[in-house]
Amino acid sequence: MTLHPAADYIFVLIQGEASRPLMEEFQQSALWRNLPAVQAGQxxxxxxxxxxxxxAIANTKKIDDVLQAIVK
Incomplete structure (x- = not known):
């Protein structure tokens, strides 16, 4: 996983149940909790x-997801 520390938004994709515990563990870390996007609830x-x-269909759905997340 690559994170840019100044990212305004983070989109998390968990592929497979085996990855879920790793993500849950990472979310407890100081690194994760101190990311601006995490602190802003984004x-x-x-x-x-x-x-x-x-x-085309997959890309359109991705764009829709991003717009729904960031447009308020």
Whole structure:
């Protein structure tokens, strides 16, 4: 996982149940808790089914997800 410390938004994709405990552990870390996007409540979980895909339909759904998350 690559994180940019000054990111305004974080989109989290967890692929597979084996990854879930690792993400939960990471979310307890000081690094995670001190990220500006985390502190601002701007972390969004996204589904892996189309976020891991490419093509017009998948890309349109990704754009829709991002817009829904950031446009208030």
């Amino acid at each position: 972390v969004f979980k996204v589904p892996s089914n189309y976020w891991m895909a490419s093509g």
